[in-house]
Amino acid sequence: MDSMITIGKRKLRALYQKIRTGKPISLENCIVKGFSLSEYRDIYNLNKNEYVTITISSAENAVFMPRSDKDRTCVDFSWAIFNPTDSVCGTVFDKSEFQGGDVDFSYVKTEYDLSFADCSFNHATVKFVGCKFGEQDLIFSRVDMGGSDFYFHVSDFKKGDLDFSESQGLSGRIQIASCNFEQRNLNFFDMQNSDGDFIFTDFELSSGSIGFTNSEIRSLLCYRVVFSIRADFDVGSARYISIQNSTIGNTLILGNEGYRNYINICLLGTLNLGQIRILNQFSKHLFRQQKKIYCPESIFDSDNPSIAGDRKPTPADMVGFYEQHLDLTWELCDTSYAEKAQQLRVLKENATTMGNYTLEDQYYLLARRYQNLSKIDSQTIQFHQLKNSRAANEVQHYYLAWVGILLGTIAGFLSFSVEAILLDIMCGAYATKPFKFLCSVLLLITGFAGSYALLNHNAGIFCYGTTVPSSSPLILSIYFSFFQFFQVDCGITIVSPIAHTISLVQKTLGMIILAVFTVSYTRKIIK
Numbered sequence: 001m002d003s004m005i006t007i008g009k010r011k012l013r014a015l016y017q018k019i020r021t022g023k024p025i026s027l028e029n030c031i032v033k034g035f036s037l038s039e040y041r042d043i044y045n046l047n048k049n050e051y052v053t054i055t056i057s058s059a060e061n062a063v064f065m066p067r068s069d070k071d072r073t074c075v076d077f078s079w080a081i082f083n084p085t086d087s088v089c090g091t092v093f094d095k096s097e098f099q100g101g102d103v104d105f106s107y108v109k110t111e112y113d114l115s116f117a118d119c120s121f122n123h124a125t126v127k128f129v130g131c132k133f134g135e136q137d138l139i140f141s142r143v144d145m146g147g148s149d150f151y152f153h154v155s156d157f158k159k160g161d162l163d164f165s166e167s168q169g170l171s172g173r174i175q176i177a178s179c180n181f182e183q184r185n186l187n188f189f190d191m192q193n194s195d196g197d198f199i200f201t202d203f204e205l206s207s208g209s210i211g212f213t214n215s216e217i218r219s220l221l222c223y224r225v226v227f228s229i230r231a232d233f234d235v236g237s238a239r240y241i242s243i244q245n246s247t248i249g250n251t252l253i254l255g256n257e258g259y260r261n262y263i264n265i266c267l268l269g270t271l272n273l274g275q276i277r278i279l280n281q282f283s284k285h286l287f288r289q290q291k292k293i294y295c296p297e298s299i300f301d302s303d304n305p306s307i308a309g310d311r312k313p314t315p316a317d318m319v320g321f322y323e324q325h326l327d328l329t330w331e332l333c334d335t336s337y338a339e340k341a342q343q344l345r346v347l348k349e350n351a352t353t354m355g356n357y358t359l360e361d362q363y364y365l366l367a368r369r370y371q372n373l374s375k376i377d378s379q380t381i382q383f384h385q386l387k388n389s390r391a392a393n394e395v396q397h398y399y400l401a402w403v404g405i406l407l408g409t410i411a412g413f414l415s416f417s418v419e420a421i422l423l424d425i426m427c428g429a430y431a432t433k434p435f436k437f438l439c440s441v442l443l444l445i446t447g448f449a450g451s452y453a454l455l456n457h458n459a460g461i462f463c464y465g466t467t468v469p470s471s472s473p474l475i476l477s478i479y480f481s482f483f484q485f486f487q488v489d490c491g492i493t494i495v496s497p498i499a500h501t502i503s504l505v506q507k508t509l510g511m512i513i514l515a516v517f518t519v520s521y522t523r524k525i526i527k
Contacts, residue, residue, distance in 0.1 A: 004063065006031040016040045019054050024085050027059040034067035036076035051109065053081045056091050065099040074101035074124055082110040090114055090136060098124045106130055115139040121148040128152045130319045135159040145170040152176045153322035157184040165189040170196030176203070177322055183207040191215035194237065199330060205229050221330065222246050223293050234279055240332060242266040244293045248274045255280040266290040267343045268335060276350045282362045287340050291332035337374035341367045361432035368430050372419050375412035423520070426513050431520030441485070448506045449481035455499050485510040
């Protein structure tokens with residue numbers, strides 16, 4: 001750094017003069033303190049939103065930093081029109097350092113490449129708000145992000161790449177919101193950002209591509225995004241992938257192969273018009289700890305008249321909103337059992353469309369289990385709502401309402417228990433596992449046969465004629481139990497009232513189990 005040229009406040013004036021006269025400037029191998037086009041406009045009495053055409057021959061190996069510890073501006077290229085000396089290479093900041101503070105490229109216009117390859121960002125806030133990019137590339141490959149945050153809000157991207165491949169060190173977020181993508185490839189391949197969050201909201205990808213292949217990230221959150229292209233979210237590792245209130249029009253690839261890590265996948269409120277492929281082997285872990293997206297500050301909604309009034313909001317309105325809410329306060333909250341069941345039903349239908357009937361059975365089974373649990377969970381939610389209403393003095397007859405919730409909880413628990421025992425355990429996991437059903441039937445027949453054998457040992461309970469083969473009491477009990485379960489007369493009469501009651505219970509239970517299994521299995525075959 002000793003051999004580098006330092007451009008401080010005095011030298012900046014000369015630099016600004018060159019920009020004013022339209023001459024190219026070079027920042028290569030320079031330490032640049034507090035460069036600001038906002039300051040430039042103040043000096044020359046320009047409108048604060050007036051574009052400034054700037055020609056940079058090179059900005060490689062530069063160091064950008066604030067003038068002092070109290071100054072938040074690291075570098076300000078806001079409202080710049082980049083017009084490079086080399087139209088092929090574009091404007092190049094490769095291998096430069098941005099040492100903290102605001103790195104502001106808001107409202108930039110350029111028709112050429114803008115490259116930050118191999119740069120280092122040290123706890124900076126990097127802003128690309130209201131920008132207009134041409135049909136060239138915006139490159140952040142191999143960048144060391146050093147705990148910085150990157151915001152791309154209400155910007156227009158035409159053709160080319162937005163490339164963050166092989167980047168590392170992100171412990172903040174990359175947030176892309178309300179951008180317009182014409183035919184842009186979003187490359188997030190081979191990243192090492194295991195503490196970084198990637199947040200996409202309010203835009204459509206109608207052409208181009210997006211990929212996170214082999215990348216290590218903390219979370220990937222998509223809210224109100226339309227994927228009309230194939231989206232490869234086949235990450236190397238992630239804690240959370242949430243695709244919420246979005247639309248899938250093509251193919252969505254999620255997760256990674258096998259059990260290398262448990263990724264919590266959430267698809268709440270997402271409309272699937274294409275295919276969803278989860279690469280992880282089926283596991284309840286993928287859904288048990290899943291998180292939904294919640295934003296306490298309402299996200300700008302172009303269809304909400306309470307925000308925009310009677311007119312449609314303009315791009316300037318949207319830019320103003322995202323400048324006020326630069327760092328959207330996202331929270332990740334646990335999904336309810338009912339929400340889990342809803343998502344699993346979507347995945348079940350998706351598996352049916354793909355022809356993967358084994359996976360369809362697994363999704364269906366887990367959806368039914370979560371739907372059962374939701375019967376109890378809903379009463380718990382109502383109880384918390386009742387407590388909050390009482391605290392706010394908004395409820396009358398509190399104790400009567402409390403009794404109603406208690407009775408509802410008991411009814412829900414009984415319903416859950418009956419369905420769990422009858423359909424899940426006895427009927428072979430809702431007829432998705434016929435072998436499990438056969439085992440349950442054999443176990444029930446054997447169990448009732450044991451009770452008959454015990455009663456017959458103490459006192460004879462069977463009366464039969466010559467049509468029944470002579471055998472040991474145990475074999476006879478199994479023979480009798482088998483025919484009782486399937487409602488078939490075997491020529492044996494019971495003389496004991498206790499045994500008769502047990503026989504009646506067995507007949508009733510057998511009839512219910514056979515009927516329910518037949519209906520469930522028929523549903524499975526038809527669908």
